[in-house]
Amino acid sequence: GGIFAFRVFNRQIVVINSVSTATDLLDKRARVYSDRPDMAMIPLLGWGFDLAFMRFQDPRYRPHRKIVAQQFSRRLQKFEEVQQAECHQLILSLLEKPWDYFPLIKKFAASIILKTTYGHHLGENEHLIHLATEAVDLLSERVFFGAQLLYAFPFLQHLPWWAPGAGVKCFARKNNPTVQQLLNLPIDLLQDYLATPCWATNLLQQDSRASVTDIKSVTATSYAGMCLSFSGPESPMKSFLLAMILFPECQKQAQAEIDRVVGSGRLPIFEDRAHLPYISTLCREILRWHPSVPLVGVAHAVNEDDVYQGCLIPKGELHWIRRGKGMTRDASIFENPDSFKPERFLNDGKLNDDFCNFIFGFGRRICPGQEYAQATLWLLVVSVLTVFTISKAKDASGKDMDVEERYTETGLISQPLPFPYSLSLRNPHVKILIEQTREQNI
Template identity: 30%
Template sequence: MVNVLQLTDTLALCAAGFIICCLISRKPSLPYPPGPAGYPIIGNLFDIPKELPWVQFAKWAKEYGDVISLSIFGQTIVVLNSHSAVKDVVLMRPLNVAGRPFIKFAEMRALLPIHLTTVGREWRERRRVVDTYFRPAAIQPYKGVQIEKVVKLLRRIADKPNDISDHTREYNGALIMDIVYGYDVKTHEDYFVQINEQFLSFASRVVLPTGPIVNAIPILGRLPPWMLGRDFAALLEKGTRLWRQVFNEPFDWTKNSIKTGAAKESLVRTSLSEISEDDTEGETILKHAFGNIFAGGTATLRAFILHMVLSPTVQTKAQEELDRVVGRERVPNFDDRPNLPYVNAILMEVLRWAPATPIAAPHSAEDDINLERFYIPKGSIVICNAWAILHDQAYYLEPDIFKPERHIGIDGRVLEDPILDYAFGYGTRRCPGRHFADATMWLYIASVLAFFNIQRARDENGNEIPVDSKYEPTNLIHQPMPFTCTLVPRDRSTLERICKQD
């Protein structure tokens, strides 16, 4: 008869062996990417700066390599700091990293924007709507509105030459509100422009693991908000209000205008006419899709103005090209663009030097990823450091110098630069409105340079006011700190004549 103790010992050994085999079989054969050591439990929570994190990521890349890994409360974060790393992880595996990480703060009470929603039926429906109206062929009818808004921009600048930041916000906001909702923005203080600006600023602070504490420790989100402190409760309430305002109010304004017969032509009006009145699901998809088309480009255009103040020779060279191709009697139009390589190069260099979203929205690994040297586990947050890539000396000599000439070949034509597309995101999650944004920014740059000299402002004693090239200390949006400048008409009589045209 078998001894009971022996049988028990044998079974225990078998069980232990089975567990060990399972653990061994699950253990990755490759190590995680290297990175700073961090601390027990909290990991690198205090290592990742809340301001300009892309700069620190790039510094770590020089020490640990172009693929680095970090950890916050057990959550693995992988940062890709080179074109080859993005190609290997994101572009070669588009579906595997098309997801978005779970953002507890946004999930608690608010809707997620399309660029933060993970791939699925909801995302595909929203993306389909946006792609339908903003693919390259679809944006051609918007050119007339873009010209109309840029003429209004020139008029505003002529009236108030020192308020360029306000004029830029109005230009971007007016375009989106007109095309999408049929709403006419009168001033930069317009309600809808203001809430969009507030939402973009707010969202940039709450979508990363280093944001609100519930992003790093999601289980805390199960607690009543007041238990996490008065500041957290107020932040959550503000987010809920802004999400509701941005998603619902412009859409409802257009619906009411349709009912009263006062609605202008718009994407919302066209889309609503294609679904039945009782299709609540279809209406919700439209509302959420259009609510994500924000007035982007303000940060990039502010960077353009800053660099023109700091680089007068670049400005002069662009104006000589504009005078030669367009003349001074009309506003540049999109037909002129192929013949203005240097103006194109300025936009390209602004996008390279100061990408508006240097680390974009984070991706999520939907499955384990085995690279040649490293292992990225399923569920990892994957961040692509566009700022590091667009400042990589392997592709851009003297990357910290603003030099549009780098984008022009010996034949005088603009060079193709697929890496520059990283300024608009990566893979399947690239910005769906990038073609419209590119056209809008180009028209702004060409028109402002054609009619104005962008100069340092002067104080009451006639002394130039210094301009600082520092950027705002944020964790997502990259834009210059407020600075003072003035725009002086190059030919006031021609400008006045153009501004009087309807």
């Protein structure tokens, strides 16, 4: 059904299992369902600064949420040049090393995140990406298991870190310094980059009530969130490559639209987005087909007693939202949900309103960076399809190599398992355009 519950020792957990139920509770009753549970593991590990984990009544929540929302919305166009430049660099790199799509995609996502948030260039600051990756990896299955363990048995947090049964606390004590570096180091290195437009410099330079502590918190929140969910664009970017191999007719239709609108004399830009509806539907279908978050996001909590469909949901009750395929493959919402059909989002050649925004969350906890993530994915998809044809790789005998739809099943982010592929230039004009882009970027 749309909602059910089970008990873990002395705690009851409610699972929201349908879009309609999630909309009823998390969107329409957001005031009641926007809280977070009191997870002792989060501050122990050092993530108490992160907006994603803050309790709704935390005095920092509203001002931090406002700052983050402003940076991701009103200033979005300011950073299109960063997205465009990094995408062009990716295309140039793929031209030289077409077999390196997966590591180059990872570098592309990391470079955009670092430059947009802090103005740092990846080359001399690659350690910041490793730092973020290490810190975000702490939010893996083990950390969320530890959070639930402390939620079920609160007394464990009061044990000395060295005591038997305090393994979760010992783990947090060991890894807290990594998270603190993520919070402080990128801002501390900013003095040489104050002339570089980025979210951090905007906040530091503008006349604002935000303290340096606030700025560190919101930028680290954005940085970590983008690193996590840019496993986010990184994951859909890999799904895109897989989908183009498995469904070549969709690639042909997308390239026909690009040729008709963009032509062969230039590379696509953001201004083309409104005139390329099929590319937009392709991006939507990639996100629906294999969402990056396979099961659930961060747990919500109820801040007052509520009744839904005759059932009492008590104050403080923990509830998970089963997103991922449980919702994106819901046959009551999407016709033939297991089929890859970008055209499901088109009506008479125009985008409809059927997109599953719920993959980014619900209500007041929806991801504030969703537009930025979608824009980055769109730019990558349209640029790669302009320049390359994606196809199956050949084996030593010249036969097509089989490609299977296989994804990782563990961890917070689901990604395609490695698969063979081939990238080939569509025509010589594209190569000239890429070389011109190289000269412009020098």
